[in-house]
Amino acid sequence: MKISELSRRTGVPVASIKYFLRQGLLPAGRATAATAAEYGEEHVQRLRLIKALTTLGGLSIAATRDVLGAVDRAHSAEGALGAVSYALPVPVASLHDADPAEEAEGEAAAGAEVAELLAALDWQAPGTSPHVKALTAALKELRRLDAQYAPEELAAYARLAEQVALLDLERAAGIDDPVSLAERAVVVLAICAPVFELLRRLAQEDQVRRRVAGGGGGGDEYAAPR
């Protein structure tokens, strides 16, 4: 199909498709002449994935390129999962403190906390894992905000996270084709994570409603401010 039909099929403007081509998110069509190229179903699929990653996943173009590259490069099921997991932007950036001494102190404390957690749970993860680093940064920040987790609280969360991860992997099981699995992995990691967050908030909302109703207290303060 021509680029205009690709645009019609996906709802993505022609100019944007060209932009994605330029940015290397979308492979070029098969050139049939100097001013004509043929696009196929795989391009439709890819465009949907791109839209899902950027709009639903909130990824930047650069991050999307990384993820798609990881998908294309993956050879095995585990490789695909790992590559995607590492390529997806981690939702925590580091944040440097004004005071270098305080900084180092918090870093050390948070690092110890992470190491202790990993040891307690017997999780295998190298210290170089971006997730480990990000977790350390996040705990350091919580410490600065005086909102640390108690170690057993953190462990409780981690055990729940483990169960969620088991569900995630079950969902990925049974897919052998690396590309399909990688795409599934992207969906699971980039889109299902927000879904879980929504479920968590809904559950919070429900719990709060129950407590308010049970206490017979004030009315419905769960009012949308916008």
Place this chain on the structure above:
Amino acid sequence: MKISELSRRTGVPVASIKYFLRQGLLPAGRATAATAAEYGEEHVQRLRLIKALTTLGGLSIAATRDVLGAVDRAHSAEGALGAVSYALPVPVASLHDADPAEEAEGEAAAGAEVAELLAALDWQAPGTSPHVKALTAALKELRRLDAQYAPEELAAYARLAEQVALLDLERAAGIDDPVSLAERAVVVLAICAPVFELLRRLAQEDQVRRRVAGGGGGGDEYAAPR
């Protein structure tokens, strides 16, 4: 303290502090003269919260303003929690399809799925809740990507989310001051959510490593692509 000292204490450039003042994120200092104002500890605290929300939470200035406004407006513990929960941007945006008919069909299917889930779990949430709407949008998108949850899978995730929410509320218990509680709620919702996501990915990483090691298969494909 003067603005320069506030800057030194927090590590935020003076120009940025002025920017936050302009944007209404930070209350003005007590003016002592036409060209002098006095800032206090609450400004230091507020700046840290702003930095945490924008950098760690990844919120935009506008979203940060909404959240801070909700914090300031909250009168009760539940109100604070609800206001913050609704003010925090939901990590899923809607995404319209090219085909309106297909669109409506997916919407209906996803809506039914959400209603069924809420009924099955006996969760109380109004149809107007932004979380319900966002969940519907996300499920619709997953359906389009052919990666739907089976109903029992979704319910399994929801039950885990419920447990996480219980932990969250426990963490917020025992704080009576509405402002403190609202700030805690912000931290829990905006920063601890990424922490949980990190734990989930670490757990996935661990599980994958175990399976690869157990299967005696290929080497360590969990390689950082950047």
Place this chain on the structure above:
DNA sequence: GCTACTGGATAGTGGCAGTATCTTGTTGTG
């Protein structure tokens, strides 16, 4: 041959987050 459309390159737009500059006024030190 003529029109519509294509791929490809280049330049422009709008929003956002921050930064720099400029003016006016104040302060505190010698």
Place this chain on the structure above:
DNA sequence: CACAACAAGATACTGCCACTATCCAGTAGC
């Protein structure tokens, strides 16, 4: 009192990003 140093506030500028529009050949098909 003079004067350098800084403060507050307003305005303008910068850089980045994700598109979007325009332009330019070069076919395709009637």
